[in-house]
Amino acid sequence: MTGGVRMNFDEQNLGLESWTRRKFMQMSGASAVSLSALKLADAESAPPHHAKAESATGHKTMADVPFEKRNPRVAMIGTGGRGTSLLKNLLAADGQVVTLCDIVAEKAEHAASLVVAAGQNKPVLYTAGPHDFEKMLGRNDIDLVIVATPWSWHAEMSIAAMKHGKDVAMEVPGVTTLEDCWKIVRTSEETRKHCLTLENCCYGYNETLILRMIQAGEFGELLYGEGAYIHDLREELFSGAGEGLWRRTEHTLRNGNLYPTHGLGPVANYMGIQRGDRFGSLVSMSSPQRGLDKYRKEHLKPDDPRWKERYICGDMNTTLIQTAKGLTITVKHAVSTPHPYDRINLIAGTKGLFQDYPPRIYFDGMNKKEEFGSIDAWSQYQHPLWKREGELAQKLGGHGGMDFIMLYRLLQCVREGLPPDMDVYDSATWAAIAPLSVTSVSRGSAPVEFPDFTAGKWKQRSISAIATQA
Secondary structure: OOOOOOOOOOOOOOOOOOOOHHHHHHHHHHHHHHHHHHHHHHHHHHHHHHHHHHHHHOOOOOOOOOOOOOOOEEEEEOOOHHHHHHHHHHHHOOOEEEEEEOOOHHHHHHHHHHHHHOOOOOOEEEOOOOOHHHHHHOOOOOOEEEEOOOHHHHHHHHHHHHHOOOEEEEEOOOOOOHHHHHHHHHHHHHHOOOEEEEOHHHHOHHHHHHHHHHHOOOOOOEEEEEEEEEOOOHHHHOOOOHHHHOHHHHHHOOOOOOOOHHHHHHHHHHHOEOOOEOEEEEEEEEOOOOHHHHHHHHHOOOOOHHHHOOOOOOOOEEEEEEEOOOOEEEEEEEOOOOOOOEOOOEEEEOOEEEEOOOOEEEEOOOOOOOOOEOHHHHHHHOOHHHHHHHHHHHHHOOHHHHHHHHHHHHHHHHHOOOOOOOOHHHHHHHHHHHHHHHHHHHOOOOOEEOOOOOOOHHHHOOOOHHHHOO
């Protein structure tokens, strides 16, 4: 950037080179109404138009399509806090990193030093502005691109990567509009390149253990589930670095579930969504917005430009989903009020249920007091990835080890020529909850139908390989 405060990709939202942080903050409040209207229009108009276009393209599905078998050469876009954390885990899994891109050279240089310390050659750096990633993607020595930037960049960067012949893995929550959900599906089918979301929570110890128990029939017929992202982010949202420079703006643009995938992804896997069932419709409702206003009042000086921002996202959003087979899922989002961290992670069937935070399990007839028990008694269902790599994963940290397991598994799928555990249809379906929830909230919690990104292929698919991996 030229002039003002330089922001790396982890700190930049709209990507205008001449913007300073102060201009960015001033602009966000003024643009809230118009951009909210545009995003709502996407949510309301995109599904019927693009559903018709997608069904008429004639492109083959990417469902169950394997990666091209190779040891992937990896490029990373975004070397801020999250990008650097992913990089450390990638290197620990012996990932081969050839290029890095960020608009702050110091951030990219620091990331490059980690690659060199891991015994690899220094990666080529691209730091000449917010669109230098386009030049990087033109290289012919890249197989897999990891996108770890603010949400508004995910679609553009992922689509560009696929069009340049690269598979791509983007950070959560993936893309943010239905328009972009359809774009990543169409581009993946047209280019025959994978586009997936790096949903680490699908690879947690508890999540993978419960998934295998479900496949073994321990829970009986599944009935309902619940997931959430309840995380007090007030301090981070108002910080002067990292996500504090862009993520708070999302709360001025939309009122709905802004970040659904952490809680939803594991439950979708439990239920076999896109693999024998699919999301049918949702209703969504939001509480009043109070948390960010209260925090601002208590912590900001009177002349702080952030007083011009108008927050519209309710402090608690609750979204109810019904699947094509009639199962129900509750998804919650709350990041602006005091609350211990919680993803809920509940799944229930005809024989019993599991709920996380803290982890506990109950089966019919387990005890006369009808009390929850420990999942330790079910350790025989520990996932093979955790058996083999769990010790290293926990040493590295990364959300309890799930970050390492996720990236290790991604590299394994490419190296062995396997289909990805979660594919572009999962990415689009999970991401769609954000714009669909905005639409439902704006219509007084009216039901909203999900588009079928698979064009009916969900009826023919079996469970994801992560559930049955030996």
